[in-house]
Amino acid sequence: MKKYIADAWLVIVLGLAFGAALAGVQMGLGPVIYQNKLNEALSRIPALVPHAVQPDLMKVSPDQVMLREAGSTIYYARDEKGRQVGWVIQAAGQGFADRIEVLIGVSEDVSLITGLYVLDHKESPGYGDRIATPEYQDPFNKGKVVGGELRRLRTDQPLKVTPEKTDSLHEVKALTGATISSESVAAIVNDAMAKVKPALRARAAAGQPVSGGN
Amino acid sequence: MANALPTVGQRFTNGLFSENPTFRQILGICPTLAVTYSVASALTMAGAVTFVLVCSAILISQIRHLLKPHLRILVFTLTIAVFVTIADRLVAAFLYDMSKQLGPYIPLIIVNCIIIARCEICFSKQGLVPAIGDALGQAGGHTLGLLAIASTREILGKGTWGGMSVLGDSWPAWGVLAAAPGAFLTLGLLLALVNHLTDKQAKPMWPFGALFNLLGRKRQVAPVREK
Numbered sequence: 001m002k003k004y005i006a007d008a009w010l011v012i013v014l015g016l017a018f019g020a021a022l023a024g025v026q027m028g029l030g031p032v033i034y035q036n037k038l039n040e041a042l043s044r045i046p047a048l049v050p051h052a053v054q055p056d057l058m059k060v061s062p063d064q065v066m067l068r069e070a071g072s073t074i075y076y077a078r079d080e081k082g083r084q085v086g087w088v089i090q091a092a093g094q095g096f097a098d099r100i101e102v103l104i105g106v107s108e109d110v111s112l113i114t115g116l117y118v119l120d121h122k123e124s125p126g127y128g129d130r131i132a133t134p135e136y137q138d139p140f141n142k143g144k145v146v147g148g149e150l151r152r153l154r155t156d157q158p159l160k161v162t163p164e165k166t167d168s169l170h171e172v173k174a175l176t177g178a179t180i181s182s183e184s185v186a187a188i189v190n191d192a193m194a195k196v197k198p199a200l201r202a203r204a205a206a207g208q209p210v211s212g213g214n
Numbered sequence: 215m216a217n218a219l220p221t222v223g224q225r226f227t228n229g230l231f232s233e234n235p236t237f238r239q240i241l242g243i244c245p246t247l248a249v250t251y252s253v254a255s256a257l258t259m260a261g262a263v264t265f266v267l268v269c270s271a272i273l274i275s276q277i278r279h280l281l282k283p284h285l286r287i288l289v290f291t292l293t294i295a296v297f298v299t300i301a302d303r304l305v306a307a308f309l310y311d312m313s314k315q316l317g318p319y320i321p322l323i324i325v326n327c328i329i330i331a332r333c334e335i336c337f338s339k340q341g342l343v344p345a346i347g348d349a350l351g352q353a354g355g356h357t358l359g360l361l362a363i364a365s366t367r368e369i370l371g372k373g374t375w376g377g378m379s380v381l382g383d384s385w386p387a388w389g390v391l392a393a394a395p396g397a398f399l400t401l402g403l404l405l406a407l408v409n410h411l412t413d414k415q416a417k418p419m420w421p422f423g424a425l426f427n428l429l430g431r432k433r434q435v436a437p438v439r440e441k
Contacts, residue, residue, distance in 0.1 A: 018296040029307040036310040122318040
């Protein structure tokens with residue numbers, strides 16, 4: 001035992017010192033990074049929910065632009081007149097390389113997916129990182145043409161990832177060479193929907209109108 | 215008799231020229247290819263590598279007498295990982311858009327061979343001043359390499375440098391140079407150019423050849439075959 005400690009004491013001391021240093025850095029920079037992500041999330045709301053406008057944090061407090069339900073952060077998507085037109089759900093889960101964080105735009109009744117944006121990821125360059133490109137996101141952002149009509153993906157069933165393009169509004173095509181990353185994003189969306197939909201409906205049932213703020 | 219280790223000045227100039235990480239050691243090529251689509255991203259990467267190199271040089275040179283031979287690589291990796299994580303957080307906090315553009319390449323500095331090679335070759339063998347000189351030389355050489363490739367790609371591929379128009383709207387932007395294959399093409403062509411300019415057997419056709427000669431070169435030249 002003494003021999004091992006004599007050998008490894010430097011590694012142990014460095015490990016402790018580095019851990020403390022990283023904790024200090026995170027304490028100092030964490031709020032700045034959080035604010036950067038919040039600003040980015042708010043700036044994406046108009047692209048994720050049709051007719052929504054970007055909230056101005058200079059005029060409203062953070063409590064008026066988002067709420068926390070079922071462990072998720074949910075942003076109100078409102079139009080110019082302040083009417084609720086949808087929601088943007090911030091969700092995260094494990095990807096192929098690291099944690100993937102996404103924003104999911106949904107309709108006001110949480111029945112349709114109106115947009116997807118990858119907020120943060122560390123997926124493999126050239127492979128998994130294509131989850132942040134139109135190649136993967138088009139069905140989420142633009143919908144699918146079914147029977148000559150453009151329709152949005154639906155949330156009444158979990159999304160599935162398929163090797164080929166299909167007409168189903170519950171399926172998205174996997175990225176060639178990045179099946180795990182493709183499935184990870186779909187799983188994050190499914191998980192968020194499973195948690196958030198009942199919570200938002202419970203809010204409405206408890207007398208807090210879905211279209212209202214806090 | 216053991217060879218004397220290079221002085222701080224030699225370490226610095228070697229890193230810039232005769233041991234240039236990009237054009238002589240061919241190290242750190244993954245980020246070199248991936249982030250040189252623009253000058254801004256190349257400079258951000260160069261800044262992050264410089265930060266990690268200098269911080270690692272300071273720490274490793276100070277604890278070099280405590281290193282156990284069989285645990286040294288572990289200590290190097292641990293040290294590099296910490297400084298890379300700090301660099302990543304700093305970029306995410308103060309250059310958020312650039313952090314999004316660079317994606318995983320800042321965290322991937324952990325596996326950049328330039329840094330672990332310098333830990334092994336210099337930081338763990340020399341004191342603080344030569345180690346910092348070496349770190350700055352290698353970082354400067356790496357920056358020059360990235361800047362040369364990024365400038366070539368951005369100017370010819372987009373007609374801009376650092377986002378500013380330099381070739382005007384009439385330039386038919388060579389998109390291939392800004393795209394991924396352009397990184398390989400540009401690196402190959404610049405490597406060939408540097409090899410030509412520093413070749414002892416070639417007549418110096420450009421002042422850069424004389425500059426490389428002046429600052430010392432270690433490239434072995436193949437013997438001339440007799441006819």
